[in-house]
Amino acid sequence: MSSFIAPSTTEDLLSEAEKENLYSKLIDQINKDFNFANEGIDFPQGTTPHELKVQLHEKIYRLIQYKYAELLNLLYIIDVPEDNVKQLDGSDTVELSEQIAFLILRREWMKVWFRNRF
Numbered sequence: 001m002s003s004f005i006a007p008s009t010t011e012d013l014l015s016e017a018e019k020e021n022l023y024s025k026l027i028d029q030i031n032k033d034f035n036f037a038n039e040g041i042d043f044p045q046g047t048t049p050h051e052l053k054v055q056l057h058e059k060i061y062r063l064i065q066y067k068y069a070e071l072l073n074l075l076y077i078i079d080v081p082e083d084n085v086k087q088l089d090g091s092d093t094v095e096l097s098e099q100i101a102f103l104i105l106r107r108e109w110m111k112v113w114f115r116n117r118f
Helices: 010-019 025-034 047-064 068-078 080-086 092-118
Strands: none
Touching: 010 025, 010 047, 010 092, 025 068, 025 092, 047 068, 047 080, 047 092, 068 092, 080 092
16 A cells, blocks of 8 residues: 655646546545635636646635634644644745645645545
8 A cells, every 4th residue: 555645846746636536536625624614715626737726826825915814724624734834934925825825735635645545
């Protein structure tokens, strides 16, 4: 049985999700957790990996700018480790939102991957 190795970039993660035929489950998981956190997001199944990356990045950017407490709640619900977030450099909001979007994708991918394996 293969062990989980977290992809190191958003592109690698999304391409691995597609390769494993789990991309649609990844979209479902993201939609479910965002809605559970009352941060409604609804990626249709036809969303391309590029669109997913861009739209998720924009959503996180808006949360950082206008709804920081809600972002922290979202990260808690998704179960993104607090230490991972604390290690990020917050000086550039665009860069920070991209990094947080990746942490979210990575955690959601881990959930989908494990559920598929076990």
